[in-house]
Each structure stands twice: as C-alpha cells, then as structure tokens.
Amino acid sequence: MKEILERILKFRDERGWKKFHKPKELAASIAIEVGELLEVFQWLSEEEVKKLLEENEGFRERLREEIADILIYTLILAHETGIEPREAILRKIEVNRRKYPVNEYYGVARMDLLEGRKVE
Ligand SMILES: [Mg+2]
Structure with a gap:
C-alpha cells in the first residue's frame, strides 16, 4: 500500500x-x-x-x-x-461486525424490508 x-x-x-x-x-x-x-x-x-x-x-x-x-x-x-487506509478499513470492518451480527444478518441485504420477520 x-x-x-x-x-x-x-x-x-x-x-x-x-x-x-x-x-x-x-x-x-x-x-x-x-x-x-x-x-x-x-x-x-x-x-x-x-x-x-x-x-x-x-x-x-x-x-x-x-x-x-x-x-x-x-x-x-x-x-x-x-x-491511514489500512487502519480505516480494519476499524470499519469491526464497526460493521458489531452492527451486523451474523445470526441476524446472514444472507440478508435489506433488513429494513424484513422488519418484524425472524431470519432463520
Ligand atoms: Mg475513469
């Protein structure tokens, strides 16, 4: 880089x-x-x-x-x-990791469209 x-x-x-x-x-x-x-x-x-x-x-x-x-x-x-690009990317990955837990967002791009629905 x-x-x-x-x-x-x-x-x-x-x-x-x-x-x-x-x-x-x-x-x-x-x-x-x-x-x-x-x-x-x-x-x-x-x-x-x-x-x-x-x-x-x-x-x-x-x-x-x-x-x-x-x-x-x-x-x-x-x-x-x-x-610093590397640090910025790593920090944002961490922010996203916390914001989009795998158990809630796996395979889902538009959570807002699924409001109220349980994701399997
Ligand atoms: Mg061009």
Missing part, C-alpha cells in the same frame, strides 16, 4: 497537480469515477456481465481502469486528510 501511494504521489507531483487535490475535489473525483464505473455496467443484464467478464478482455480492461481510478483517488484523499 505504501509503495503504491508513493508511486501515485510521484506521478501527481511530477505534474504539479497537488494544488488541485483538495479533499472536496478528491471526494467529487471519486464520485465521478464511480459514475464511470456504473457506466461500464449500464443496461447490461447480470448474465451479460458474467459473459463479458469471462470472454471480453476489453470489458475487463474498462472495469479494471475504473476500479483503479476509484482506488487511486481514494488513496490520495486518505493521504491528504491524514487517514
């Missing part, structure tokens, strides 16, 4: 782009890249996505690039705001 961040920052700083990387601008950039990620899947059925992932390297490359864009901007945002 550290080596990757160093390479990202070197790339950025060689181009004099640090001045553009304010937290709000980086958050907006992440949202824009998430939009581009959604565009990759736009109008495709689950079956079509599965087939493209298996057979179409161009599709996989588009997906790879958008995932990379999101991760790159996210790592820069974390760096610029003094958030």
Whole structure:
C-alpha cells in the first residue's frame, strides 16, 4: 500500500497537480469515477456481465481502469486528510461486525424490508 501511494504521489507531483487535490475535489473525483464505473455496467443484464467478464478482455480492461481510478483517488484523499487506509478499513470492518451480527444478518441485504420477520 505504501509503495503504491508513493508511486501515485510521484506521478501527481511530477505534474504539479497537488494544488488541485483538495479533499472536496478528491471526494467529487471519486464520485465521478464511480459514475464511470456504473457506466461500464449500464443496461447490461447480470448474465451479460458474467459473459463479458469471462470472454471480453476489453470489458475487463474498462472495469479494471475504473476500479483503479476509484482506488487511486481514494488513496490520495486518505493521504491528504491524514487517514491511514489500512487502519480505516480494519476499524470499519469491526464497526460493521458489531452492527451486523451474523445470526441476524446472514444472507440478508435489506433488513429494513424484513422488519418484524425472524431470519432463520
Ligand atoms: Mg475513469
């Protein structure tokens, strides 16, 4: 993670782009890249996505690039705001572990839709 961040920052700083990387601008950039990620899947059925992932390297490359864009901007945002990504992820996993106990949430994505129902 550290080596990757160093390479990202070197790339950025060689181009004099640090001045553009304010937290709000980086958050907006992440949202824009998430939009581009959604565009990759736009109008495709689950079956079509599965087939493209298996057979179409161009599709996989588009997906790879958008995932990379999101991760790159996210790592820069974390760096610029003094958030350590590994620690942030581990802390959030722990928060989620407590918030969603396995015995209540196993296999359930929308608990709000099941209010009042007992989950087996
Ligand atoms: Mg992109």
